[in-house]
């Protein structure tokens with residue numbers, strides 16, 4: 001229950017919003033229904049448990065050596081639980097295939113739902129949903145930078161098999177948990193230098209995806225997404241799975257189109273793409289991230305783009321067809337804190353958007369009153385949103401403001417420090 005002081009501040013703030021016709025209680029109810037898919041790989045620097053001897057490849061990089069990374073599935077789950085205890089709402093965990101929790105030595109082309117059973121049992125007990133991703137990197141068969149579009153059919157088949165099996169794991173999650181799992185395919189395939197033939201790898205990728213998606217799965221259990229990228233480390237000149245490629249593929253094949261905030265040119269933003277995609281796509285998956293000069297996967301902060309993403313989703317009523325996931329990995333700070341900061345910020349941006357008097361602003365815009373549009377959007381930025389956020393946190397039983405940091409610090413002292 002929120003304290004008297006928090007409630008007092010909330011009531012005062014609520015009256016200001018109500019003056020513009022905003023129902024704050026309804027906004028909070030809506031917010032509590034939005035699930036954020038928190039990516040497991042922030043907890044251990046994208047290592048996973050299947051190929052721990054392999055270096056991270058695929059043109060992505062984690063920098064930093066902050067102590068306390070999870071080394072086992074139990075440690076990772078304990079860290080996730082800690083993070084969720086500091087984040088309001090009930091959410092999802094996004095797993096990569098390499099996070100299988102099994103005593104068997106299993107390769108990626110042999111994974112089965114049973115290798116993820118412990119994750120399902122845990123998710124059930126925690127009331128969480130699960131999402132999934134085939135891991136097409138950090139493996140012997142991806143060492144030359146190509147997977148599903150590989151010119152060698154043997155290598156290609158390995159990855160096709162892995163992706164097919166990943167979808168079945170996704171369907172198993174959805175069926176077991178009663179919440180649709182989004183299985184997202186991202187491959188790092190690309191050339192460091194200018195290719196002669198841009199078409200052939202794309203043709204191979206298209207055909208490989210057709211094979212991967214050939215099996216019909218119950219959409220209530222599993223939805224497929226495809227994720228593009230402009231470039232990766234070591235694949236600077238050409239990426240097979242470009243935005244145009246996957247937009248075309250997704251539209252033609254009714255797949256969710258995944259937009260990762262770090263996968264576009266530095267001045268290009270994903271918020272601006274949502275309205276267009278919503279008119280044509282089956283749905284969208286977001287990888288909310290923060291590129292700093294490149295796809296650096298910094299922890300998400302409350303910046304203009306995050307607010308804009310929230311506003312686009314709310315103003316366009318796109319929450320029903322958009323799955324919100326996070327994708328960042330920073331090993332230079334406490335990893336539990338990284339999750340808490342990024343996830344709380346994403347929820348805050350959605351709350352800001354839900355508290356906007358959109359109808360009023362839309363009327364001003366339609367009437368050509370751009371002066372009011374600008375004046376009001378600027379004034380609403382400093383409305384007492386913090387008081388609403390504090391009330392929401394307390395009513396959801398999680399710490400207000402920076403109080404969560406103390407809990408992370410003591411977890412670091414009591415649990416993470418022992419890991420070295």
Ligand SMILES: C[C@H](O)[C@H](O)[C@@H](O)C(=O)CO
Pocket residue numbers: 041046060133186227229260287295327
């Ligand atoms: C772990 C990766 O970040 C993830 O699979 C993918 O979504 C990506 O964004 C690669 O750059």
Ligand SMILES: [Mn+2]
Pocket residue numbers: 227260287327
């Ligand atoms: Mn991503």
